[in-house]
Amino acid sequence: MSYDTEHVRNAGDPPGTITNIPTFTALLDNTHLAALYTSIRQTGTTTGPELVETIPVSKKTVYDYLHRLEQAGLIRTVGDDAGTAVYAAEEFELTLTVRDTELSITPELVEIVAxxxxxxxxxxxxxNHGLVTFALAHDLVHAHSEGDITIRQMAELTGLSAGTTYDLVEALYSILDLGDDDSAPTTYTPVDSDDEERTLRDELFDE
Structure with a gap:
């Protein structure tokens, strides 16, 4: 796996380069850091004291996280409230190049990690399977919600078991608010030949 750092950029206008890649990738390993970034992004603007009340870590850790995220270009100070810094999140996209296939890491994926x-x-x-498999499954779940791919096909493409694939899709449906309010992900069961499976795999991996 290689990180294409030339494509690690904020999606603002104009875009700015995200620095400190370890902090960026920590968003995908540290659920509390991911939750803090996600909270800032979802609220639009917020302050350190407000985040202390919502993130289950110490006050010191919250401010350490804020410093790390700001230094990395993932959040920015947009004002102050009675001398307290007000933060806003930056949009971003990281391109991971794996086996000549590009996978995008976005704030939506960070929200899922949170x-x-x-x-x-x-x-x-x-x-158990790593970020690449997780990101691929995330990309495929939208196709599944539209009935374009089955649980079995997702399992084949990601290398996950059918049970794990179903559990993951069910979680992503809930977080991303896919499908009907009371529905679980549907396991479509069309008759798929080996040739159809191979064609789908080739299209996704550009083999």
Whole structure:
């Protein structure tokens, strides 16, 4: 796996380069750091004291995280409230190049990582199969929600078991608010030949 650092940029106008790659990648390993970034992004603007009340870590850790994120270009100070810094999140996109296939790491993926404590399947896939498999499954879940791909096909493409794939898709459906309010992900069962499986794999990996 290689990190294409030329494509690690904020998606603002004009875009700015994200620095300190270790902090960026820590968003995908540290659920509390991911939750803090996600909280800032979802609220639009917020302050350190407000984050201390919402993130289950110490006050010192919150401010350490804020410093790390700001130094990395993932958040910025946009004002102050009675002498307290007000923060806003930067949009970003990281391109991972794996086996000549590009996978995008975005704030949406960070939001999913922030929910790992509530959905064991997320942490299980990250720990046992790595970021590449997790990012690929994330990309495929939208196609699944539209009925374009089956659980079995997702399992084949990601190398996950059918059960793990279903658990992960169910978690992503909930976090991303996919499907109907009371529905679980549907396991479509069309008759798929080996040739169809191979064609799908070739299209996704550009083989």
């Amino acid at each position: 929910n790992a404590d509530a959905y064991p399947a997320i942490q299980r896939v990250l720990d």
